[in-house]
Each structure stands twice: as C-alpha cells, then as structure tokens.
Amino acid sequence: MSEVKLVATTRSEFGKGAARRLRRADQIPAVLYGHGSDPLHVALPGHATMLAVKQANALFSIELDGTTTLAITKDVQRDVVKNTIEHVDLLIVTRGEKVTVDVQVAVVGESYPGTIHVFETQALSLEVEATHIPSEVQVSIEGLTGGSTITAGEITLPEGATLLSDPDLTVIAISVPHASAEDVAADAAAADLAASQSAASAAASETELGS
Known part of the structure; x- marks a missing residue:
C-alpha cells in the first residue's frame, strides 16, 4: 500500500x-x-x-x-x-515493525447457481509488516455448493501475514435460500392460473375446429 x-x-x-x-x-x-x-x-x-x-x-x-x-x-x-x-x-x-490490524474479507467468484453466500465475520485479525498492510483479503467462492463453509484457516493470506483469528472461525457460509410460505402459495396460484388459461385456450381451439 x-x-x-x-x-x-x-x-x-x-x-x-x-x-x-x-x-x-x-x-x-x-x-x-x-x-x-x-x-x-x-x-x-x-x-x-x-x-x-x-x-x-x-x-x-x-x-x-x-x-x-x-x-x-x-x-x-x-x-x-x-x-x-x-x-x-x-x-x-516503523519500517519492518509488525502490527496487528483487522483486514476486511472480500469475495471473488460466484457460488453454485441458486445459492447465496453469507458472511459470518467480515474481517480477520492479522499480524503484518507496518508498511505492507493489505487493504483486503480475497477468498474465492467459485462453484461452492449449499452447505459449504470457509474457515479463517483455509484462506490464503498475503505474503508475510500471520493469522491471529481462530483458524476454525467460520468466515463464509454457502446456503440455499428457502422460499417463504407466501412465495410458495403465489407460485402455486400462478401455476394453477396458467394451467386453467391453457385448458381454456385448448377448449376454444377445439370448438373452432369443430365449427
């Protein structure tokens, strides 16, 4: 920096x-x-x-x-x-001195379609050289499926950085969003309406053909 x-x-x-x-x-x-x-x-x-x-x-x-x-x-x-x-x-x-800082975690990539990522913690405590403090630590979630987690100890740190946070600390969790009861009911109603409209259209077509 x-x-x-x-x-x-x-x-x-x-x-x-x-x-x-x-x-x-x-x-x-x-x-x-x-x-x-x-x-x-x-x-x-x-x-x-x-x-x-x-x-x-x-x-x-x-x-x-x-x-x-x-x-x-x-x-x-x-x-x-x-x-x-x-x-x-x-x-x-001073140059060469080690300092303790909190560094933000930034996500790169996309998890598996239909999933979302949730931050359990947004920063890691690191010991770094005072004149080489990273602005962020990047972690890839590319292709991760629901139920996957990334812990602090699994994240690749910048050169010279030492992790002070608990290595077993969960940083990111991948989950599959659950639809609410209202969303399920709305989807069912939309499907029923589409089916009835399709049936009505088919009946109308048969009537025209029989005329």
Whole structure:
C-alpha cells in the first residue's frame, strides 16, 4: 500500500472551542503516539485526511516541522449527525515493525447457481509488516455448493501475514435460500392460473375446429 502524505502542524490550543476553530479552518485535530514517545497533538488538512481515512488500513507519512513520521489509524471519532471527522488517533510505526490490524474479507467468484453466500465475520485479525498492510483479503467462492463453509484457516493470506483469528472461525457460509410460505402459495396460484388459461385456450381451439 502506498503512503498517504500529509503535512501536519503542531497544536497548542485544546478543548472543544479550539477543536471547532480548527474544523472551521478545514483542519482536523489529531494525536500521534507510540514507541514510548510523548503524544504529539497536531492538526491535519481536513479534506485530504477525510479522503485518506476512507482507505482501509491506510499508512500515513506525516510531515511535521521537517520530520517525517509513519503512522496508521487507530481510531476515528465522527459526528454521528453530520458524519464529519472530529478527531483522529494515529499510531506511530516503523519500517519492518509488525502490527496487528483487522483486514476486511472480500469475495471473488460466484457460488453454485441458486445459492447465496453469507458472511459470518467480515474481517480477520492479522499480524503484518507496518508498511505492507493489505487493504483486503480475497477468498474465492467459485462453484461452492449449499452447505459449504470457509474457515479463517483455509484462506490464503498475503505474503508475510500471520493469522491471529481462530483458524476454525467460520468466515463464509454457502446456503440455499428457502422460499417463504407466501412465495410458495403465489407460485402455486400462478401455476394453477396458467394451467386453467391453457385448458381454456385448448377448449376454444377445439370448438373452432369443430365449427
């Protein structure tokens, strides 16, 4: 995954009022922490940060006072009404360091006709190198029949990744949808109507031929 470069500025004011002023200036309050260092309170460019955190497990390259620091997102606080970002927590990482992340599972292929796939869990916990965090883990369901399942341990992981989730955890199940009683009754009624119409048409044809 490529690094998302952001230029940060140091924050010296704190509290709700200061945070609101930052957001009005299209900046987002954030904190950088980790590796035993004191937390760094910074402001990030609003629009660029908003786009960056949409990427799963984005790797940030934060430039602050001429120094570049690598970090990953640990928490994003949002306004539940406006859906705007209020604060971002960033964990400092280094190249070669192993980190624990949750990675989304993505399905490829199609299961057997007439079946559907159901996610029992949508993410796996992995240990990966900090600068090689996958955005997703793909799993093929091509041709799988009803009753089939895929467990975490059966999924092929990206090179260098270690599975931390339970290997026996069911990730995807393939099932055959059962029609509801209403659907069955509607299908039966439609079939009866079609049969009666066919019989009426046949009778009409015989009458015409006999005339």
